[in-house]
Amino acid sequence: MTDRQRNNPFRQAEFLTSANKINQLPPDEGAEVAFAGRSNAGKSSALNTIVDNKGLAKTSKTPGRTQLINFFTFAESYHLVDLPGYGYAKVPPSVKRHWQQVLSEYLRTRQSLRGLVLLMDVRHPLKEFDLQMLEWCTNQQMPVHILLTKADKLKRGAASSALHKMRKELKADYEHTTVQLFSSVDKQGLEQALQQLKQWMELE
Numbered sequence: 197m198t199d200r201q202r203n204n205p206f207r208q209a210e211f212l213t214s215a216n217k218i219n220q221l222p223p224d225e226g227a228e229v230a231f232a233g234r235s236n237a238g239k240s241s242a243l244n245t246i247v248d249n250k251g252l253a254k255t256s257k258t259p260g261r262t263q264l265i266n267f268f269t270f271a272e273s274y275h276l277v278d279l280p281g282y283g284y285a286k287v288p289p290s291v292k293r294h295w296q297q298v299l300s301e302y303l304r305t306r307q308s309l310r311g312l313v314l315l316m317d318v319r320h321p322l323k324e325f326d327l328q329m330l331e332w333c334t335n336q337q338m339p340v341h342i343l344l345t346k347a348d349k350l351k352r353g354a355a356s357s358a359l360h361k362m363r364k365e366l367k368a369d370y371e372h373t374t375v376q377l378f379s380s381v382d383k384q385g386l387e388q389a390l391q392q393l394k395q396w397m398e399l400e
């Protein structure tokens with residue numbers, strides 16, 4: 197076992213269940229962190245990187261497929277939750293409305309939810325879906341940590357200015373939201389993301 201594996205409690209995570217409706221969620225116990233982002237933001241890839249298991253969350257080159265809330269579990273009552281993104285143009289309005297309702301209710305009612313990881317492609321941040329999630333979380337005083345994904349696609353300087361621009365934009369309305377660069381390809385930002393999850397779930 198390498199040090200990286202030993203320091204990562206999430207690598208034991210396994211699939212628990214999928215839900216399409218609020219009443220299908222597993223018991224509201226233990227500690228939970230949810231991942232949200234528009235389709236294709238790199239959410240499944242980031243989850244797989246965080247749990248150090250390429251096969252856990254399905255990744256796809258065809259966006260918009262996941263229309264379920266997927267629960268992964270480790271150490272009995274800890275959950276990582278993959279929330280569906282509905283930012284893809286081909287999602288019908290009725291489906292979009294269904295998910296808006298499910299997501300807002302989930303954020304409003306889930307007692308074990310400690311924080312939301314919001315993923316955005318570093319080249320296309322703060323779209324309508326992202327602003328909606330930020331609004332809902334702020335209203336619930338739910339902590340949000342943003343991963344600016346696919347940072348490997350930008351040169352170091354461009355990535356760093358995207359990060360600073362984002363910090364500035366968040367400052368006015370979402371003062372307590374934290375943000376970092378992340379890449380599932382070169383693993384930049386992985387340690388910082390793990391630290392945030394461990395802190396929220398009190399796994400230090």
Ligand SMILES: Nc1nc2c(ncn2[C@@H]2O[C@H](COP(=O)(O)OP(=O)(O)O)[C@@H](O)[C@H]2O)c(=O)[nH]1
Pocket residue numbers: 233234235236237238239240241242254255256257259260345346347348349378379380381382
């Ligand atoms: N270069 C690069 N590509 C990525 C990264 N993360 C995801 N991708 C690619 O972006 C696409 C969508 O990724 P996926 O994780 O399925 O996104 P999701 O729809 O948000 O779950 C896939 O083709 C991935 O290979 C990253 O950090 N860097």
Ligand SMILES: [Mg+2]
Pocket residue numbers: 239240241254255256262
């Ligand atoms: Mg996905």
